Amino acid sequence: MIRVNHYGPDATRGVVHACLAALGAAMGEAGLTVDLEAARRAVTQAWR
Amino acid sequence: MSEVSSDVSSGVSSTVTHPFLDLAPLSAQHFAAIEARAAGMLATEQDVVIMQGEALLPLEGCIRGAARPGTTALNVITGPYGQTFGNWLRDCGATVVDLAVPFHTAVTAEQVRQAFAEHPGIDFVSLVHAEAATGNTNPVAEIGEVVREHGALFMLDAVASVGAEPLLPDAWGVDLCVIGAQKAMGGPAGVSAVSVSERAWQHIAANPQAPRRSYLSLLDWKERWIDGGRKALLHAPAQLEMLALEACVERIETEGLDALMARHATAAAATRALALALGAGLEPYVYEARDAAPVATTLRAPSGTDASELVAKALAADPVLSAWSPGAGRWPRR
Numbered sequence: 470m471i472r473v474n475h476y477g478p479d480a481t482r483g484v485v486h487a488c489l490a491a492l493g494a495a496m497g498e499a500g501l502t503v504d505l506e507a508a509r510r511a512v513t514q515a516w517r
Numbered sequence: 518m519s520e521v522s523s524d525v526s527s528g529v530s531s532t533v534t535h536p537f538l539d540l541a542p543l544s545a546q547h548f549a550a551i552e553a554r555a556a557g558m559l560a561t562e563q564d565v566v567i568m569q570g571e572a573l574l575p576l577e578g579c580i581r582g583a584a585r586p587g588t589t590a591l592n593v594i595t596g597p598y599g600q601t602f603g604n605w606l607r608d609c610g611a612t613v614v615d616l617a618v619p620f621h622t623a624v625t626a627e628q629v630r631q632a633f634a635e636h637p638g639i640d641f642v643s644l645v646h647a648e649a650a651t652g653n654t655n656p657v658a659e660i661g662e663v664v665r666e667h668g669a670l671f672m673l674d675a676v677a678s679v680g681a682e683p684l685l686p687d688a689w690g691v692d693l694c695v696i697g698a699q700k701a702m703g704g705p706a707g708v709s710a711v712s713v714s715e716r717a718w719q720h721i722a723a724n725p726q727a728p729r730r731s732y733l734s735l736l737d738w739k740e741r742w743i744d745g746g747r748k749a750l751l752h753a754p755a756q757l758e759m760l761a762l763e764a765c766v767e768r769i770e771t772e773g774l775d776a777l778m779a780r781h782a783t784a785a786a787a788t789r790a791l792a793l794a795l796g797a798g799l800e801p802y803v804y805e806a807r808d809a810a811p812v813a814t815t816l817r818a819p820s821g822t823d824a825s826e827l828v829a830k831a832l833a834a835d836p837v838l839s840a841w842s843p844g845a846g847r848w849p850r851r
Contacts, residue, residue: 471818471827474812477701485788491831492799498830499830504794
């Protein structure tokens with residue numbers, strides 16, 4: 470189980486993107502194939 | 518943080534100033550002003566009391582004030598705190614009807630209605646609005662309607678929902694609504710607040726078992742603070758925490774509560790979308806978006822991976838992430 474907090478000042482696009490980068494890197498390091506570009510697009514879309 | 522002056526010749530050091538120390542006393546008037554502003558988070562006409570401790574203090578105070586032998590309590594369990602409430606209720610001598618649902622879902626008003634049908638003696642309901650630990654949120658407005666139909670006293674733990682999603686205790690018929698500032702409000706954890714309806718006050722006052730002359734006592738605050746015109750505090754207030762609460766409420770007032778809630782909703786939706794788009798089997802723990810809490814998003818780690826290891830790696834770059842493992846009993850801090 471992984472939890473991403475969005476507490477107050479952390480509920481921002483920047484923090485979500487930072488989570489994406491960190492989680493994507495960790496999953497890549499674990500040998501998983503991840504689509505960072507699709508995830509970036511999804512985050513951007515959600516913030517429109 | 519400290520500025521320390523050293524007298525080299527004598528070898529004596531003394532701390533001369535620190536932003537957390539040597540503050541002027543917090544007056545009753547200032548305390549009441551902070552309390553009134555914090556009450557604005559609840560949009561309520563009910564009495565609001567600031568309690569001098571983490572939100573578990575008013576939560577336990579509410580249950581020990583309201584429950585006694587003869588009470589039949591419906592305790593809704595949608596996460597770890599429901600279990601704690603059930604233990605307190607039993608400790609008070611109440612008959613407890615536990616209504617537990619899988620933590621990746623929300624309880625429904627129909628399930629609550631069914632519980633009333635099966636146990637018509639239910640006169641107290643405890644519910645957690647949003648569960649930060651498991652990332653789910655419950656439909657309080659619909660549940661409140663059912664509770665009202667049956668005349669039961671309704672206690673809501675709104676610590677993880679306040680500031681993140683709509684919270685309307687008066688409109689929803691919530692008699693005891695507890696909030697804390699440490700989550701969506703972005704404030705301190707050491708003070709909390711509870712709104713109390715008139716009938717809840719009457720219920721607690723009629724309970725001979727309700728704490729009196731006790732740190733857990735809501736009645737003490739009612740009788741000595743509220744009824745006294747908010748002129749004399751019961752004890753020295755948690756000054757730093759109260760000032761931090763004031764600062765956090767001021768920040769929310771500047772941004773606007775609606776804007777704050779919108780940020781949380783978008784952050785949660787973006788994180789859910791991120792997980793699905795990232796691929797490799799990462800997915801939201803709470804399947805239905807309507808059941809997902811805006812305050813925190815929980816994710817299922819890809820099959821064959823260790824969530825703790827993934828988070829440990831990710832945390833090195835981003836401390837907002839956390840991990841929990843219910844099997845190991847490692848729950849995150851509230």
